[in-house]
């Protein structure tokens with residue numbers, strides 16, 4: 001099948017590469033000339049395990065190409081997948097300008113039947129806006145090709161995006177039109193060989209499903225963070241509690257990890273957008289409102305613990321920071337909890353020496369103007385002349401460090417662990433002070 005992907009970011013690039021790998025001819029469009037130039041030079045603009053090999057293989061096979069040519073992109077695909085960003089607007093609602101712009105360009109150039117599928121996370125009712133934009137553009141040039149707009153929300157996780165795309169738990173198709181449903185069924189057939197994973201539903205239900213899924217996951221995180229803070233206050237251990245409740249199959253172990261709050265390009269903005277939708281519909285979601293409130297507070301828990309350790313006097317102190325990305329296995333720092341911690345520390349007069357295995361380039365751009373923040377190339381260098389160590393991202397390489405070397409390097413041998421990576425007894429036996437989340441400090 002000839003497929004066009006509009007927007008070659010985390011979702012668009014992974015989708016394009018994986019669809020090409022299944023034998024489709026994929027045209028990836030982006031308006032960012034720098035990004036397309038890098039891709040055409042063989043560079044992968046994002047860090048995503050396993051992606052580079054698939055991109056290279058399919059480019060070499062002539063099934064995957066990257067371009068800024070809008071007219072050619074519309075001409076190429078009988079299926080047009082919209083995967084542009086939907087950042088939060090001023091009022092928290094999803095900003096649909098990129099989605100509408102993508103729809104307009106389809107309407108401007110289309111000639112013949114197209115299925116337009118929205119992969120971007122968009123509020124209920126967006127499919128109608130996409131349809132309207134295409135019709136308006138067709139009218140301007142007195143054209144009238146037939147088309148169908150469907151919702152096909154994406155559920156991949158950064159850090160495991162290729163794996164998630166290749167072996168999805170479910171594929172949601174929001175559509176009423178039989179021809180469009182058949183096209184998407186055939187597109188996704190190679191990714192669900194051992195059992196059917198497609199769930200067909202109405203467009204509006206599909207749009208809401210994506211937000212409901214992310215809000216549910218965010219709720220688990222905020223719930224665990226609140227229980228963790230309570231556990232700490234009353235002498236229980238959240239890791240024991242986590243195992244105790246996770247063993248109930250109705251609850252399960254996934255997404256029960258307490259920490260420094262959720263970040264990233266999806267949960268924070270999707271929670272806000274869902275709140276906005278609910279508010280506008282006159283049905284405010286009180287649970288979701290609380291999820292966001294708890295998360296905002298949780299991002300400051302580690303900063304609070306560090307200030308508390310030094311009796312609120314951080315001037316002249318240097319904090320080593322391990323982890324900048326919002327989670328492991330990505331270079332994405334959008335809404336990362338590390339940003340809130342760095343803000344807190346710098347506002348209190350401290351300096352920060354930070355290391356991340358993948359997000360260094362991104363962090364250097366973000367902190368180019370900040371004299372208080374230095375990005376260093378490895379974990380041990382972050383400790384040089386630092387007072388204490390804070391850990392914000394659960395990268396594998398942080399899980400078994402040389403504790404003796406850490407103790408030697410730090411002026412105050414203390415680790416503030418926002419991900420509960422270590423066994424408290426082991427650390428204390430090594431003579432390190434240990435401050436995890438929801439456990440005894």
Ligand SMILES: NC(=O)c1ccc[n+]([C@@H]2O[C@H](COP(=O)([O-])OP(=O)(O)OC[C@H]3O[C@@H](n4cnc5c(N)ncnc54)[C@H](O)[C@@H]3O)[C@@H](O)[C@H]2O)c1
Pocket residue numbers: 006007008009010011012029030031032035083084085086098101102119120121122154155156157158265266
């Ligand atoms: N990142 C994730 O893990 C993830 C997972 C599921 C769903 N989503 C959703 O998918 C969408 C895309 O997310 P992302 O993280 O890939 O975003 P991104 O910012 O990484 O990529 C979006 C790309 O779209 C391009 N773009 C914007 N307007 C365009 C236009 N009119 N024509 C062509 N290209 C255009 C941008 O230049 C950018 O490269 C969002 O709605 C997001 O909520 C993201």
